[in-house]
Amino acid sequence: NAGVTQTPKFQVLKTGQSMTLQCAQDMNHEYMSWYRQDPGMGLRLIHYSVGAGITDQGEVPNGYNVSRSTTEDFPLRLLSAAPSQTSVYFCASTPRTGWNTEAFFGQGTRLTVV
Amino acid sequence: AQSVTQLDSHVSVSEGTPVLLRCNYSSSYSPSLFWYVQHPNKGLQLLLKYTSAATLVKGINGFEAEFKKSETSFHLTKPSAHMSDAAEYFCVVSDNTGKLIFGQGTTLQVKP
Numbered sequence: 001n002a003g004v005t006q007t008p009k010f011q012v013l014k015t016g017q018s019m020t021l022q023c024a025q026d027m028n029h030e031y032m033s034w035y036r037q038d039p040g041m042g043l044r045l046i047h048y049s050v051g052a053g054i055t056d057q058g059e060v061p062n063g064y065n066v067s068r069s070t071t072e073d074f075p076l077r078l079l080s081a082a083p084s085q086t087s088v089y090f091c092a093s094t095p096r097t098g099w100n101t102e103a104f105f106g107q108g109t110r111l112t113v114v
Numbered sequence: 115a116q117s118v119t120q121l122d123s124h125v126s127v128s129e130g131t132p133v134l135l136r137c138n139y140s141s142s143y144s145p146s147l148f149w150y151v152q153h154p155n156k157g158l159q160l161l162l163k164y165t166s167a168a169t170l171v172k173g174i175n176g177f178e179a180e181f182k183k184s185e186t187s188f189h190l191t192k193p194s195a196h197m198s199d200a201a202e203y204f205c206v207v208s209d210n211t212g213k214l215i216f217g218q219g220t221t222l223q224v225k226p
Contacts (some may be wrong), residue, residue: 040219044216
């Protein structure tokens with residue numbers, strides 16, 4: 001039972017480079033989301049999707065794009081990496097929205113932009 | 115709007131002593147409340163979640179949390195700390211659309 005799988009686990013980028021962080025879930029969950037974790041700030045929502053073909057912005061969307069062509073996959077694209085995007089990124093999925101529904105998290109991607 | 119505040123950024127206890135991690139929330143309706151734990155260089159694991167069935171919620175690894183509506187609190191406790199409890203703990207409230215609002219996190223240090 002894989003759950004939520006993120007790749008890569010670690011990545012170093014140069015300023016201005018682009019890349020895609022991959023996220024896949026095998027639980028047929030409707031809702032998927034991306035968070036970034038920075039020291040002392042908890043996790044902040046970047047983008048989310050309530051189903052295939054539907055995405056929306058979270059709290060900190062600037063510099064990131066997402067798409068959701070299938071239920072299983074929710075990639076996060078960095079268009080032109082900046083040092084401020086150095087962070088740990090977590091993908092999460094939820095079986096449905098609504099009261100008391102917990103999220104399942106991937107293991108994270110540690111990104112450094114130099 | 116919903117929000118959550120963890121009152122301590124760092125808590126240090128001795129092994130075998132009680133643990134208290136404090137969390138206050140703000141919500142305009144009945145909140146969905148969770149505690150997650152993150153061990154070093156790991157993902158997030160659900161410790162427990164509030165259900166309306168009981169105000170005292172039991173979670174994994176001996177942790178409990180008590181929902182107090184009058185105080186808008188959801189503090190996490192454990193009677194006796196173990197070295198393996200050293201981790202970062204997040205109090206989380208959901209807005210019921212699936213979005214999670216995280217507290218800033220509390221780092222628990224357990225001294226031998």
